[in-house]
Amino acid sequence: MIVKLLSGDTPRSPVLAVILLAILVALAFAPFLFPGVRSVDTAARICIFIVLVASYDLMLGYGGIVSFAHTMFFGMGAYGVALASTHMGRGFDAVAVGALSGALLAAAIAFLIGLFSLRVRAIFFAMITLAVASAVAVLVSQLSGLTGGEDGLSFQTPRALTPAFRFGDELFGVRLNGRLLAYYLIFGVSLILFLLMLRVVNSPFGRVLQAIRENDFRAEAIGYRVVGYRVTVTCLSAFIAALAGALYAIWLRYVGPDTVLSFDIMVDILLMVVIGGMGTMYGAVIGAALLVLAQNYLQALMGMAAGAVAGLPVLPELMNADRWLLWLGVLFVLSIYFFPTGIVGRLRQRRQGRAAQGR
Template identity: 35%
Template sequence: MIIGIALFVFPFIYEDRSMLILFTQIFIFAIFAMSYDILLGFTGIVSFGHAMFFGIGAYCVSVMLKHHEPTMLLVTGAISLGVLFSLIISFVVGLMTLRLKSHYYAMLTLALAGLFLVAAEKWRTLTYGNDGFTFQVPEFFHDRLHFYLVCLVLMVIVYFGLKRFIQSPLGRILLAIKDNEQRAESLGYQVLHYKIIASIVAGGIASLSGSLYALSLRFVNTSVFTMDITLDALLMTIIGGVGTLIGPVLGAAIIELAHHWLTGLAKVHWIFERWLILFGIVYILAVMFFPNGIVGSVRKLVSKKEKKEDVSTSENIVKEG
């Protein structure tokens, strides 16, 4: 909570454009990573095609703004349209693919995301291919501060919305499916329906983050459909903590900040120009030693401490007795 308020106040105290933009990016990717965690952390679905929805959201907004007068109404409309598209596509895709078991599903999502990438490359009249295109954003967003606040608010809304979602009876079933699919089925839950619901929710929110991403750059090209985007989400979720909502937010912050500072360090030593290498090492170490991510590891430590205290108090009781 304190951090949240601090983030609201932050831009008014500290006026640095590049930091503002960096934080906006963090919020956007936090939304995206949270949506990915709904699949990975709460339902146990490994998808490599999540960039698909990100890209749909990005292109929906960009194309609409390119061809029409940029107004706030249009932006909201375009974002909603992107979300709607994503809902439909995730439903159809889910219906077709979610019957498959884990890695087969992962491969198929990879292929589908590839399909969207190729389509975006080839449909040059609409997307201008890999070169991409710039577009105008409404007056309101010309001020970076406004955009920063909008993204922050949306992130908070998504956070609490998803929190409610996973704590609903339906969310509990998703967790059960992650834990033991077969058992969930024999309790009378139609597993496929729940997986589709999860992927629809995740798809819609991913599209929202994609739209914001395009708005923040005022430019779009086919990179929004690439595997890198999905991998970023995967990385953020895993480093932050799978199966928690705050984890992806933290992960997004860490990765974006690290990205920013490591590239900044390039002047100091040439190795920082290859910051991806360092990142890979950190990633491997994280997966090996903190498989639960930051949040998961901290939680474990806390619960261990509590247990120890429990034991020591009970020992005291025994001694006194």
């Protein structure tokens, strides 16, 4: 049953299976295990970034396509929900229309970019996506009448997803309100989208993508239209990234250029894919969980560490909470050094190595 749910793509490493299970349990029961606004907010961001990073991995790890426009697609979904909710009024219909419109627009733009640039070398596609993403970010900032410009848009989500909505008293000390529903909406949709992507990469379509990534001429020589497959996966990836953006907008009830279109998000996505492990899907789970946790808690952790070593020379300065970005950078360098194929790749290699030794 579980193997079927995972489309036959099991973790293939006991350590990896335990880590993934721990993340799944932590996310599934986050509001009860880690009560508090900040921790639930972190859990929701992890869910959303898992989907966003997995959708990028679909394109980069499986299709071998480098894109810098993923944040743009993410932003389209987010702005779709924001604009629909602003103009149609709060309600699930506005959320659905906005999410779907944003996702379809993202797929359409991905189709156009892909059709014109995926015929040529991959570097041109990367450059074109960078140019288009920058242009869209500027456009969103300039069209302040529609998008709210630099200030962004605050909007109302359906009443059932707001803290004011109550559907009971308390369960294990947690208030049963719309915020809890919003979290589980995000968790559920993220889980479904992730399993769907797992199904895609393990389908015949996914196998052809992997073949194209490895040797595109050979894939053509056995009858597969490389451009068609590349354009399709780009559109699918953009569509799902936009849905992740829609979830983010629902959670934040706000969209702005810095929040959903910033190039910093693109860098985060790249880091999450590389640290987790490209072409593995599960790498997205590990990479997103690790990076979002580090971004949210490393600073506090370092503050505590600095307090603990207060009497010692040099160490309190090194552990100063203001230096958290430095340590985040050191962690990235170390993880790339020790896990060049990503954490998932490394764990699976260890397993394969042991199996080979035991043969």
